[in-house]
Amino acid sequence: KGGKLLILPGDHIGPEVVHEALQILDIIEESTGAKFEREFDLCGGCSLDKHKDSVTEAVLKKSEEVDAVFFGSAGGPEWGHSQPNPESGLLRIRLRMQIFANLRPCNFVSKSLVHRSPIKEEIIKGVDFMLIRENCGGAYYGNKIEEEDYGCDPWEYKRSEIERVARVAGALAMQHDPPLPVWSADKANVLASSRVWRRIVHEIFDKEFPKVNLRDQLADSLAMLLITKPTAFNGIIVTDNTFGDILSDESGGLTGSLGLLPSASLAGAPAAPGTEPTQGRNNAGGVRGLYEPVHGSAPDISGKGLANPAAQVLSLAMMLRYSFNMHREADLVEEAVARVLNSKEDGGLEVRTGDLGGKAGTKEISEAIQGEVRRL
Amino acid sequence: KGGKLLILPGDHIGPEVVHEALQILDIIEESTGAKFEREFDLCGGCSLDKHKDSVTEAVLKKSEEVDAVFFGSAGGPEWGHSQPNPESGLLRIRLRMQIFANLRPCNFVSKSLVHRSPIKEEIIKGVDFMLIRENCGGAYYGNKIEEEDYGCDPWEYKRSEIERVARVAGALAMQHDPPLPVWSADKANVLASSRVWRRIVHEIFDKEFPKVNLRDQLADSLAMLLITKPTAFNGIIVTDNTFGDILSDESGGLTGSLGLLPSASLAGAPAAPGTEPTQGRNNAGGVRGLYEPVHGSAPDISGKGLANPAAQVLSLAMMLRYSFNMHREADLVEEAVARVLNSKEDGGLEVRTGDLGGKAGTKEISEAIQGEVRRL
Ligand SMILES: CC(C)[C@H](C(=O)O)[C@@H](O)C(=O)O
Ligand SMILES: CC(C)[C@H](C(=O)O)[C@@H](O)C(=O)O
Numbered sequence: 001k002g003g004k005l006l007i008l009p010g011d012h013i014g015p016e017v018v019h020e021a022l023q024i025l026d027i028i029e030e031s032t033g034a035k036f037e038r039e040f041d042l043c044g045g046c047s048l049d050k051h052k053d054s055v056t057e058a059v060l061k062k063s064e065e066v067d068a069v070f071f072g073s074a075g076g077p078e079w080g081h082s083q084p085n086p087e088s089g090l091l092r093i094r095l096r097m098q099i100f101a102n103l104r105p106c107n108f109v110s111k112s113l114v115h116r117s118p119i120k121e122e123i124i125k126g127v128d129f130m131l132i133r134e135n136c137g138g139a140y141y142g143n144k145i146e147e148e149d150y151g152c153d154p155w156e157y158k159r160s161e162i163e164r165v166a167r168v169a170g171a172l173a174m175q176h177d178p179p180l181p182v183w184s185a186d187k188a189n190v191l192a193s194s195r196v197w198r199r200i201v202h203e204i205f206d207k208e209f210p211k212v213n214l215r216d217q218l219a220d221s222l223a224m225l226l227i228t229k230p231t232a233f234n235g236i237i238v239t240d241n242t243f244g245d246i247l248s249d250e251s252g253g254l255t256g257s258l259g260l261l262p263s264a265s266l267a268g269a270p271a272a273p274g275t276e277p278t279q280g281r282n283n284a285g286g287v288r289g290l291y292e293p294v295h296g297s298a299p300d301i302s303g304k305g306l307a308n309p310a311a312q313v314l315s316l317a318m319m320l321r322y323s324f325n326m327h328r329e330a331d332l333v334e335e336a337v338a339r340v341l342n343s344k345e346d347g348g349l350e351v352r353t354g355d356l357g358g359k360a361g362t363k364e365i366s367e368a369i370q371g372e373v374r375r376l
Numbered sequence: 377k378g379g380k381l382l383i384l385p386g387d388h389i390g391p392e393v394v395h396e397a398l399q400i401l402d403i404i405e406e407s408t409g410a411k412f413e414r415e416f417d418l419c420g421g422c423s424l425d426k427h428k429d430s431v432t433e434a435v436l437k438k439s440e441e442v443d444a445v446f447f448g449s450a451g452g453p454e455w456g457h458s459q460p461n462p463e464s465g466l467l468r469i470r471l472r473m474q475i476f477a478n479l480r481p482c483n484f485v486s487k488s489l490v491h492r493s494p495i496k497e498e499i500i501k502g503v504d505f506m507l508i509r510e511n512c513g514g515a516y517y518g519n520k521i522e523e524e525d526y527g528c529d530p531w532e533y534k535r536s537e538i539e540r541v542a543r544v545a546g547a548l549a550m551q552h553d554p555p556l557p558v559w560s561a562d563k564a565n566v567l568a569s570s571r572v573w574r575r576i577v578h579e580i581f582d583k584e585f586p587k588v589n590l591r592d593q594l595a596d597s598l599a600m601l602l603i604t605k606p607t608a609f610n611g612i613i614v615t616d617n618t619f620g621d622i623l624s625d626e627s628g629g630l631t632g633s634l635g636l637l638p639s640a641s642l643a644g645a646p647a648a649p650g651t652e653p654t655q656g657r658n659n660a661g662g663v664r665g666l667y668e669p670v671h672g673s674a675p676d677i678s679g680k681g682l683a684n685p686a687a688q689v690l691s692l693a694m695m696l697r698y699s700f701n702m703h704r705e706a707d708l709v710e711e712a713v714a715r716v717l718n719s720k721e722d723g724g725l726e727v728r729t730g731d732l733g734g735k736a737g738t739k740e741i742s743e744a745i746q747g748e749v750r751r752l
Contacts, residue, residue, distance in 0.1 A: 087565050118499045118604050139515065139531050144568035149535035151572030155515050159525035187621070189463050192520035196527030220625040227603065227629030228494050245563070246622050249596040253603030 002034035003067035003284035003324060008043040008059070008093075011079075011086065012302035014072025017293065020309035020366035021070070021316045024336075027373050028320070028329050039066070043093065044074025044086040044297075054082075054089030060096045063290075067282040068323035069093065071292035072312065076299045090292075094135055098280070099265035099290050100161065101168040102135040102244065106230075106251040109260055109314065109334065112343035116356060117256040119230065124254060127230045131237045131251055132169050133244025135265055137161040138193070140241045155242065157193045162200040164268075164279065169238035170209035171269035179212045185219040185239035185247065197240060219243040223250060230254055252294055259308035259355045260341075261294035262315035270322045286323040291315040305361045308353040310337050313369055336372035340365065378410035379443035379660035379700060384419040384435070384469075387462065388678035390448025393669065396685035396742035397446070397692045403749050404696070404705050415442070419469065420450025420462040420673075430458075430465030436472045439666075443658040444699035445469065447668035448688065452675045466668075471512055474656070475641035475666050476537065477544040478511040478620065482606075482627040485636055485690065485710065488719035492732060493632040495606065500630060503606045507613045507627055508545050509620025511641055513537040514569070516617045531618065533569045538576040540644075540655065545614035546585035547645035555588045561595040561615035561623065573616060595619040599626060606630055628670055635684035635731045636717075637670035638691035646698045662699040667691040681737045684729040686713050689745055712748035716741065 007022070009015035025036055041062065043055045054074070063069050075086040093099075107128040108114050117124045139155035166184075173180040184201045186194035198216055205214040217225075219239060225232065226247070239247060252261050267288040268280025277287040293311030301307055314337055321330035341356065342348020351368040352358025360368075383398070385391035401412055417438065419431045430450070439445050451462040469475075483504040484490050493500045515531035542560075549556040560577045562570035574592055581590040593601075595615060601608065602623070615623060628637050643664040644656025653663040669687030677683055690713055697706035717732065718724020727744040728734025736744075 085565055091566065118495050120494055120496055123494045140563075140566050145532075146568035146571055149572075149576075150532070151567070151569035152530055152532035153567045153569050154528055155531050156521075156526070156528035187516075189461055190467065190516050191527070191529045192522035193527035193529050195522055196525075200525075220621045223599070223622045223626040224629035224634070227626065228632060242618060243622065245596045246599045246619065250599040250603065250626060253600035256604060258600070 001032060001324070001326070002029070002036045003282065004037045005039065006062050006066040006069045007038055007040045008069060008071045009040070010043055010072040010074040010297060011045040011076050012073065012297035012299045013307035014074070014297055016302070016307050016362055017309040017312035018070065018072040020362060021312040023366060023370055024313055024316060024333060024373055027370060032329065034326070043071070043089040045076050045079040047089060048079055048082050048086060054084050054086050055092055060092060063093050063097050067284040067286065067288065068319050069097070069290040070316070070319060071290055073293065073295065073297040075297050091140070093290065094265060095141060097267060097288060097290060098136060099267045099288065100134060100136040101165050101266045102133040102248070103264040103266065103318070104131045104133065104248045104251060104261065104294065106131060106254060108255060110338045110341035110348065112346045112348060113257055113260070113341060113356065117254065119227065119254055124230055127234065127254065129233045129235055129237055130172060131244065131248050132165065132239070133248055134161065134165045134240045138241035155191070155193050157197055157240065159200055162197050163204055165238060166201045166204040167208065168266065168269040169236050170205060170212055173212045173236050174209060175272050181213040181215065181235035183215050183217045183233055183235070183237045185217045185222050185237060185243055187219050188216070189218065193240070201238070219247065223247060226250055226254060257356060258295045259353065260310050260314065262311050262318050263292055263294055264315070264318040264322055265290045266322060271325070273325070273327050282323060284324050286325045289319065289323045291319040305363060306354060307362050308355055309362055309366050310341065313337055332376045333373060336369050336376055339372050340368040377408060377700070377702070378405070378412045379658065380413045381415065382438050382442040382445045383414055383416045384445060384447045385416070386419055386448040386450040386673060387421040387452050388449065388673035388675045389683035390450070390673055392678070392683050392738055393685040393688035394446065394448040396738060397688040399742060399746055400689055400692060400709060400749055403746060408705060410702070419447070419465040421452050421455040423465060424455055424458050424462060430460050430462050431468055436468060439469050439473050443660040443662065444664065444695050445473070445666040446692070446695060447666055449669065449671065449673040451673050467516070469666065470641060471517060473643060473664060473666060474512060475643045475664065476510060476512040477541050477642045478509040478624070479640045479642065479694070480507045480509070480624045480627060480637065480670065482507060482630060484631060486714045486717035486724065488722045488724065489633055489636070489717060489732065493630065495603065495630055500606055503610065503630065505609045505611055505613055506548060507620065507624050508541065508615070509624055510537065510541045510616045514617035531567070531569050533573055533616065535576055538573050539580055541614060542577045542580040543584065544642065544645040545612050546581060546588055549588045549612050550585060551648050557589040557591065557611035559591050559593040559609055559611070559613045561593045561598050561613055561619055563595050564592070565594065569616070577614070595623065599623060602626055602630065633732060634671045635729060636686050636690065638687050638694050639668055639670050640691070640694040640698055641666045642698060647701070649701070649703050658699060660700050662701045665695065665699045667695040681739060682730060683738050684731055685738055685742050686717065689713055708752045709749060712745050712752055715748050716744040
């Protein structure tokens with residue numbers, strides 16, 4: 001059990017929270033006998049400082065060879081005018097690894113954090129969907145034109161790009177009994193790429209996932225409905241790179257705790273427990289992927305021991321589940337985080353950082369999570 | 377005073393609410409002596425039925441000649457598979473009229489509706505921004521490619537398209553003392569068109585609106601911040617067609633009352649009271665524009681007398697203000713709507729439709745608004 005990791009802590013709070021998450025991995029190794037070979041390298045501002053590039057060819061190469069990449073966060077004001085920008089490192093890794101499916105869960109890890117949502121409790125309570133953003137195509141990649149008086153980004157999709165991300169949505173839906181409903185969000189009333197998207201998504205579901213209830217949803221009205229009726233989308237949402245970028249950040253706002261949001265970017269559909277992935281398989285029998293918290297590098301609190309490591313730890317849980325088929329351990333880590341954050345009333349430890357209304361620092365949270373992981 | 381109107385009631389509840397809004401216009405005519413020449417025509421499903429096209433050349437031509445277009449709503453399930461779709465009529469009018477600036481206010485017309493927002497009162501109270509969406513360019517127009525296995529929408533902007541919409545934002549900001557802050561939302565960290573957008577918006581503000589505080593805001597993180605800190609954007613947000621489409625519907629969700637959201641699409645920057653527009657001027661000395669509620673044609677409640685006419689009436693107010701320089705009358709209509717919707721506690725009439733928790737029908741609301749307009 002286990003495998004090869006490339007660890008890219010990145011900038012500012014990135015290294016701080018990655019360090020804490022790796023303590024949890026140590027405990028998992030001890031208790032399960034799994035071994036995770038860890039190689040550290042640079043991406044983002046730190047790579048710009050050292051190599052004058054946001055990521056080097058050597059790192060890109062390694063990212064293709066390992067079983068999973070564990071990423072912190074990249075960027076900061078000191079590289080505000082850098083060419084290339086620090087974020088471009090991540091974009092290039094995504095493309096190189098062909099991690100075309102970006103998964104962002106929208107739910108409450110800890111029940112007693114529901115009241116921290118900007119949305120009224122009766123509306124947001126019980127929200128639980130997975131947003132899948134196509135992550136290697138559309139307007140964010142391709143042959144851009146940038147001139148003095150003109151700019152163009154071709155927003156394009158070809159069949160294979162749509163099919164593979166549709167399959168991730170279908171496979172995840174089928175891991176539940178009954179299968180989860182899937183919403184495919186597009187603007188087929190306006191965009192040609194959306195019309196092709198919609199048609200091909202339906203073809204794949206008709207052929208390969210006939211049991212899944214697939215519905216089309218216009219992306220603009222989805223942006224409204226996610227606020228007014230978020231639980232109506234409990235299940236899976238799959239959408240293109242641009243809409244996914246906006247809608248996934250909107251979903252992050254719904255729960256109101258940026259410090260708790262993990263993400264996974266996968267090179268294939270995750271296999272159900274006990275089976276193996278058919279695309280993007282790594283040497284560990286899971287799917288190749290990159291795991292990172294949604295929050296950025298938070299330069300304002302970096303170096304102060306204040307950053308909440310929970311999102312990074314939850315990203316680790318996603319990594320154990322999707323890239324290493326360690327489903328039990330993934331559940332366990334998530335449960336540990338929930339217990340630490342939960343209020344005392346609800347039987348939790350109520351250890352929380354400032355962003356969640358608490359007073360704990362990075363270390364305290366981390367140690368509390370470690371304690372729970374050991375106990376479970 | 378007054379001028380020429382093209383009225384396109386459209387489908388389903390469109391004609392019902394347009395009819396009520398025009399009663400208000402009658403009262404304005406009586407009390408001010410203004411004359412509005414009204415020509416009615418078809419756009420949307422009704423045009424498809426009669427002319428096999430979502431809008432005819434004759435209507436497009438008229439839309440260019442009148443001072444303003446007053447639009448209901450287009451579409452419905454009966455045209456779900458029509459080629460072209462009913463919405464395309466509106467897209468073609470937008471392009472033909474060159475109404476490149478879509479204005480969507482996000483605020484509470486009536487204070488006592490704050491509690492109906494899905495967002496907690498302490499977070500949403502006092503929200504008041506105007507979102508300006510570029511409406512004739514970007515990915516939604518241009519040379520699309522739609523094939524069996526491939527689709528492409530060029531997301532492109534040229535200097536003139538960016539300059540003119542930036543000027544609308546600047547002009548609106550300058551109508552306040554001190555000027556309102558402006559946020560320009562883009563994805564300059566990824567998109568070439570966004571980088572050109574950002575640079576040109578800054579050039580225009582530096583040269584023409586040096587007193588306005590202009591800030592850049594990434595569109596994805598804006599989608600999150602609009603939920604967690606909506607009042608932080610009180611002022612003006614200007615953004616491209618795609619981001620604007622999603623973010624304006626998201627903003628609609630914030631207040632939670634779709635039946636109350638008006639919109640204006642303008643062919644130039646509105647002039648300050650007492651001055652004249654420099655671009656898109658109509659024969660009435662205002663700016664050419666199309667006015668429509670944000671809600672769709674609501675086929676489920678059409679023909680039942682249940683539709684809330686408030687958004688259509690508020691769109692009329694925007695028309696009086698921007699296309700006919702009737703600022704006082706515009707304020708008056710908005711005040712009348714507020715008084716009708718306001719709770720009795722707050723000195724209002726508390727006449728509300730089902731979507732706002734009330735029992736009133738279309739007629740009742742309309743008559744109450746008429747009564748208030750007469751009284752004011
Ligand atoms: C940093 C940026 C390039 C990136 C994106 O837009 O893809 C980020 O916003 C994200 O959502 O992961
Ligand atoms: C109907 C559709 C073409 C339109 C758009 O996307 O522009 C609508 O969603 C809107 O926002 O006005």
